[in-house]
């Protein structure tokens with residue numbers, strides 16, 4: 029299994045000389061497992077994903093906040109009619125998902141009616157995703173603690189397991205179910221948007237801190253954690269400082285990062 033990070037910024041894309049190192053694209057993570065290409069969220073980083081011609085392609089959305097879907101209409105491969113893609117989310121059924129994406133990508137908000145235009149974009153119920161699975165990949169979901177709801181996912185292939193936990197406001201009541209969900213995992217992607225001050229001032233906004241990620245990692249059976257969904261105001265200098273203070277098996281994600289899960 030191979031992970032490529034195309035967008036690890038939270039909330040809104042940023043571009044400045046102070047965010048070059050960690051990057052400014054919003055949520056998009058590519059997982060290659062066997063002959064399947066799974067895209068976790070289609071934030072602005074989705075623009076840079078190369079959709080593989082011969083692979084089975086799945087876009088899996090945690091939720092529909094704009095930083096997780098804003099890149100959907102800006103990937104060049106998606107406009108190729110022969111590029112068949114499955115789009116799904118544990119958030120809602122396929123018809124509702126299609127309606128929501130259509131609203132965002134049409135009318136007053138977007139120059140094309142994207143879902144009508146892209147007949148190669150096939151909406152699937154999440155419950156049907158593990159059927160017809162030629163690569164023996166198991167995809168599971170867990171509801172996060174986030175305003176408007178959001179879902180985390182685990183992807184298991186050949187005894188390797190990746191867990192995506194974004195967007196989530198960690199609270200103690202989640203500990204047992206999160207530990208169970210992450211049991212025996214190789215890598216966890218953790219929403220570490222907030223610092224201690226943010227946690228107090230932005231309570232109820234739906235995000236966790238880096239420190240909470242470190243505490244959770246110490247309680248769970250997992251080999252490695254990547255902290256992601258960086259706050260838009262966090263500079264490379266600040267992120268470098270945070271990164272330098274992290275334990276060995278935890279690091280900050282950056283745009284362009286690749287990790288072989290072997």
Ligand SMILES: [Zn+2]
Nearest residue numbers: 038039095195
């Ligand atoms: Zn987000």
Ligand SMILES: [Zn+2]
Nearest residue numbers: 091093174195
């Ligand atoms: Zn969100």
